[in-house]
Amino acid sequence: MKVLYGASPEDVKGYDTERLRSAFLIADLFAADAVNFSYTHVDRLILGGAMPVEKSLTFGSGAEIGTPYLLSAREMGIANLGGKGTVTIDGKAFTLQKRDILYVGRGAKEITVASASAEAPARFYMNSVPAGADFPHRLIAKAEAKPLDLGEARRSNKRRLAMYIHPEVAPSCLLLMGITDLAEGSVWNTMPPHVHERRMEAYCYFDMADTDRVIHLMGKPEETRHLLIANGDAVLSPAWSIHMGAGTGPYAFVWGMTGENQEYNDVAPVALAELK
Numbered sequence: 001m002k003v004l005y006g007a008s009p010e011d012v013k014g015y016d017t018e019r020l021r022s023a024f025l026i027a028d029l030f031a032a033d034a035v036n037f038s039y040t041h042v043d044r045l046i047l048g049g050a051m052p053v054e055k056s057l058t059f060g061s062g063a064e065i066g067t068p069y070l071l072s073a074r075e076m077g078i079a080n081l082g083g084k085g086t087v088t089i090d091g092k093a094f095t096l097q098k099r100d101i102l103y104v105g106r107g108a109k110e111i112t113v114a115s116a117s118a119e120a121p122a123r124f125y126m127n128s129v130p131a132g133a134d135f136p137h138r139l140i141a142k143a144e145a146k147p148l149d150l151g152e153a154r155r156s157n158k159r160r161l162a163m164y165i166h167p168e169v170a171p172s173c174l175l176l177m178g179i180t181d182l183a184e185g186s187v188w189n190t191m192p193p194h195v196h197e198r199r200m201e202a203y204c205y206f207d208m209a210d211t212d213r214v215i216h217l218m219g220k221p222e223e224t225r226h227l228l229i230a231n232g233d234a235v236l237s238p239a240w241s242i243h244m245g246a247g248t249g250p251y252a253f254v255w256g257m258t259g260e261n262q263e264y265n266d267v268a269p270v271a272l273a274e275l276k
């Protein structure tokens, strides 16, 4: 498991591109027939990617994190960003179409992922956070997510946010997870930008052409930095950091959050004029 220790806003002022990317960007999540996890010390979020192609992939050991199982004291959200696939938790199989999210409750021991077709493999993106309560495993189909229409086409930021792991849709201990889609022709996500001191966040950008990039902005409002993001890359947003981005072509992203609360609206918007 790769480990990211996070960084303070004061340190980030002096980071060059490479250092910034190694602290906040997680690339190469999806490799054929491999499971990749990154353990971050940003609210102890674990990010993962699994792309079964020719064979199924099994994980769940807690050896690397000091617990009997990976999810002995954690919950997890698994979003399918690729072709149809199955996730089997301790013998119970769930079928995930593209853009379905599976909530996996604390206590799961063995997780096996598989693709329905090697030609269109599933791409399972995972967020796991410490949990202090048990909630049942639950599949949330795309159609069950709660939509929220935001932005305006004339400001190039029209988008639909879909809440999946959320108290009003599928309860969890502290994980929140959803997917945001940009309307055709709109490029800007998360407008106006915001910070949320009580939660950290991670984005995974997907459904992008290989030649496109999202220019993702982060940092303290008065000290922003940018990261060039490719399809399938994830980026960490600590509580002190704004997060927003603009794509050079169509894109979508999975957002996941954890922290003190699950109040989606507990955010402090930042006026664009305050950004530097």
Ligand SMILES: O=C(O)C(=O)C[C@H](O)C(=O)CO
Pocket: 150, 159, 161, 180, 189, 190, 191, 196, 201, 243, 255, 267
């Ligand atoms: O486009 C958006 O706006 C978002 O998707 C916002 C994220 O969900 C977010 O930052 C939640 O705090």
Ligand SMILES: [Zn+2]
Pocket: 194, 196, 201, 243
């Ligand atoms: Zn946010």
